[in-house]
Amino acid sequence: MDTKAVVTRYYELANAGRWxxxxxxxxxxxxxxxxxxxxxxxxxxxxxxxxxxxxxxxSFRNQLKExxxxxxxxxxxxxxxxxxxxxxxxxxxx
Numbered sequence: 121m122d123t124k125a126v127v128t129r130y131y132e133l134a135n136a137g138r139w140x141x142x143x144x145x146x147x148x149x150x151x152x153x154x155x156x157x158x159x160x161x162x163x164x165x166x167x168x169x170x171x172x173x174x175x176x177x178x179s180f181r182n183q184l185k186e187x188x189x190x191x192x193x194x195x196x197x198x199x200x201x202x203x204x205x206x207x208x209x210x211x212x213x214x
Contacts, residue, residue: 124189127196131184139170178205 121129126145133142146163153159160166173180179202186197 123192123194124187127187127189127194128184131182131198134180134182137174137180139173140167143167143170176204177202179203 130142130145133139133145143163143166146166148163149161150163150166151159151161152166157169160169181199181201183199183201184196185199188195
């Protein structure tokens with residue numbers, strides 16, 4: 121799969137909530153610093169972390185807005201929108 125196909129698949133899988141398949145896009149020995157999750161090492165660590173992701177959000181979208189690919193490098197502009205579930209007994213604020 122070329123770079124553009126990998127990045128496009130990343131967004132397709134995320135928006136479909138297919139987190140296990142999404143994790144498969146990463147190298148076994150991946151290392152990342154994610155803005156909310158912090159430092160994450162290893163694909164299986166990422167997979168374990170993402171297993172809890174669906175329970176965190178009632179809805180989640182990560183819309184690809186712009187993609188620039190140069191050889192094996194890519195830069196992306198995206199828009200994330202997410203809604204957390206309403207806790208039992210609470211009411212959403214308006």
